[in-house]
Amino acid sequence: MLMLLIASVFLSIFVYFAWKGSYWQRHGVRGPRGWPLVGNMWSFITGRQHYGDVYQQIYNAYPELPYIGIYRLFGEPAILLRSSEMIKEVMIRNFQHFQDNVLWVNPERDPVVTCNPFIAKGEKWRTMRNELVPIFTPNKVKSSFPHIENVCRKLMAHVNENMKTNCFEAKDLFSKYTLDVIASSAYGLDGQTFTNTNSDFTTLVEHIFMPNPYSLLDSVVLLFSPTLGNLIKYTYFPKNVANWLHSIIMNILSLRLDKEEKEETKCLEKIEHSDFIQWLIENKRKQNEPVDKATIVGHCSTFLLEGFETSSSLMAFALYQYAINPLEQQKVLNEIDEVLKRYDGKLCYEALQEMSYLEATMYETLRLHAPMMALLKHCTKSFELPAQHRGGQSFWVPEGMVCIVPVKAVHYDPDIYANPLSFQPERFMDDKDKRPPCSFLGFGEGPRMCPGGRFGLAQSKAGIVSVLSKYSVHVADKAQGKPLKIAPTTFLTAAENGIWIKFKERA
Numbered sequence: 001m002l003m004l005l006i007a008s009v010f011l012s013i014f015v016y017f018a019w020k021g022s023y024w025q026r027h028g029v030r031g032p033r034g035w036p037l038v039g040n041m042w043s044f045i046t047g048r049q050h051y052g053d054v055y056q057q058i059y060n061a062y063p064e065l066p067y068i069g070i071y072r073l074f075g076e077p078a079i080l081l082r083s084s085e086m087i088k089e090v091m092i093r094n095f096q097h098f099q100d101n102v103l104w105v106n107p108e109r110d111p112v113v114t115c116n117p118f119i120a121k122g123e124k125w126r127t128m129r130n131e132l133v134p135i136f137t138p139n140k141v142k143s144s145f146p147h148i149e150n151v152c153r154k155l156m157a158h159v160n161e162n163m164k165t166n167c168f169e170a171k172d173l174f175s176k177y178t179l180d181v182i183a184s185s186a187y188g189l190d191g192q193t194f195t196n197t198n199s200d201f202t203t204l205v206e207h208i209f210m211p212n213p214y215s216l217l218d219s220v221v222l223l224f225s226p227t228l229g230n231l232i233k234y235t236y237f238p239k240n241v242a243n244w245l246h247s248i249i250m251n252i253l254s255l256r257l258d259k260e261e262k263e264e265t266k267c268l269e270k271i272e273h274s275d276f277i278q279w280l281i282e283n284k285r286k287q288n289e290p291v292d293k294a295t296i297v298g299h300c301s302t303f304l305l306e307g308f309e310t311s312s313s314l315m316a317f318a319l320y321q322y323a324i325n326p327l328e329q330q331k332v333l334n335e336i337d338e339v340l341k342r343y344d345g346k347l348c349y350e351a352l353q354e355m356s357y358l359e360a361t362m363y364e365t366l367r368l369h370a371p372m373m374a375l376l377k378h379c380t381k382s383f384e385l386p387a388q389h390r391g392g393q394s395f396w397v398p399e400g401m402v403c404i405v406p407v408k409a410v411h412y413d414p415d416i417y418a419n420p421l422s423f424q425p426e427r428f429m430d431d432k433d434k435r436p437p438c439s440f441l442g443f444g445e446g447p448r449m450c451p452g453g454r455f456g457l458a459q460s461k462a463g464i465v466s467v468l469s470k471y472s473v474h475v476a477d478k479a480q481g482k483p484l485k486i487a488p489t490t491f492l493t494a495a496e497n498g499i500w501i502k503f504k505e506r507a
C-alpha cells in the first residue's frame, strides 16, 4: 500500500513537470527544451554562467526567430525577445502592457526602497519617477558640477599619494569616487571616502554589489523567487545601511525644514543649499504639496543604490578598455588635451560636453560591459505577439509572464555590431543612426529608461578626465596576461577578481 502511495506521488510529480515543461510545445512556440525545476538555467544555478550569458546562448541559437519560448528557474515559461522590433514593442510601443520590472523586493522588509522607481510598480512607479526626473535635467546636472569638481580634486590627491605602490583596483577606486560624489551632490555631505577608511560610506555601502558568497542566492531571490526570499527573510537594502541612511537623512531634513520654519517666522534670509535633497524639497513647495520625509529618505536610497555602482563600474571598465587598447586611449588623451587647452586647463561642464570621442568610448564600454546584462519586464496586461514562425499562430502573453530583453546578446550580436568583441568607439560617432531601434540598451529604453544617465555620464567623464589629464592607464603588473573574468553570480555586471590597473605620468 505504502509502495503504491510513493509510486503515485512520484508519478504525479513526473506528470506535473512533464506537463509544465511542455508549455511552449502546447502553445506552438519554439525554443529550447527545459529541465524540471532548473528550466534552461542549469549553468546559472550551478554558478558557471551569468544569467545574461545563458540568455545570449539561447538568443544565438535561434537567429531566425523574433522571440523564443524559454523556461526560467522552477520551470517558469518566459519569452526571450530577439528581434529589435519585438524589443521595441515591449519597451516602447506597448509599454502599458509591460510596465513593471521583475525584481522581487518585499515592501515590509525593505520599506525604504519601495520608492525606488526601478523597484516600484504601477502608479507608485509613475509618481516616484516623476519626482526624480526634474533632478536630472541638463541644468540641474550642470548645477551639481561644483560638487563633482571638488571630488575630482580628492580623487587626484588620492591617486598622487598612492603612486608609490601604483597598483589600483579600479572598481574600488571609482566606488570611493562615485560614493563621495553622491554624498556631496545628493545629500550635501562630505563622504570622506578617500580620507577615512572607517567612513560610513566606505564601510557600509561600498561593497553592497560586489561578488560575495551570497551573490547567487541574492540573484535567485531578486529575479526568480519571492518565496525563497520570504523563507530566508532576504533584504535588498541591508538593514544596517537602511537604518544608517534613514537616520542621517532625517537629521538633514530636520535641520533644513525646522530651520526654515524658524527663519520664516523671524523673516530672516534662507540658507542656500544646492543638492538633490534641496531640489526635491523645492519641487514639492512649487507644487504646493507637503514634504513627506519618508519619501525623501526613499529617494535618497535610490540615489545611493542606482547612482554609485553603475557609474563606478562604467569608469573601471572604461579604464580597463583604454589600458588594453592603447590606440583608442591615445585618441582620448589627445581629445582631453585639446579641449582642456581651450578652457585654460580647467575641467568644467562645458568642456566635458565637447569631448565627443570620450563620450563614444563610454557608450562602447557600456555596450561591452552593460551593468545589467538583461532587463526583465512583467506582462501587466495580456498582449498578443505575432506568429513566431511561418505557419505558426499568434501568442497571447498572459498577465504575469516575464519577457526578457537580453541586453548582452543584443550588444554582442554581429548583425548589429560588426566585430562585436572589439572595442570600437567610432561606432557611437559615425554609425549610431544606422542601427535598428533598441540596439543600445546600456541605459534601457522607453518610459523606464534610466533617468539619471546624464548625471552618471557627467560624473564618470569628469573623474576619467581628471585622471587621464595627468596619467595614462595600463594593466597592473599583477594582472598582466590574465584575462578579465566576469563574475557569473552577481545581479549587476562585476569583475570576478577586480580590475587591476596602474598609471604612468604623462610627458
Ligand code: HEM
Binding pocket: 101, 116, 117, 118, 119, 129, 132, 302, 303, 304, 306, 307, 308, 310, 311, 314, 366, 371, 372, 375, 441, 442, 443, 444, 445, 446, 447, 448, 449, 450, 451, 452, 453, 455, 456, 457, 460
Ligand atoms: C552610467 C551610469 C548609469 C547607467 C549605465 C545606468 C543604467 C540603468 C539601466 C540599464 C536602468 C534600467 C532601465 C530600464 O529598465 O529600461 C536604469 C534605471 C534607473 N536608473 Fe540608472 N544608470 C546609471 C546612472 C544612474 C544614476 C546616477 C541614477 C540616479 C542617481 C540612476 C537612477 C536610475 C533609476 C531611478 C532607474 C529606474 C527607472 C525606472 O524604472 O523608471 N541611474 N539605469
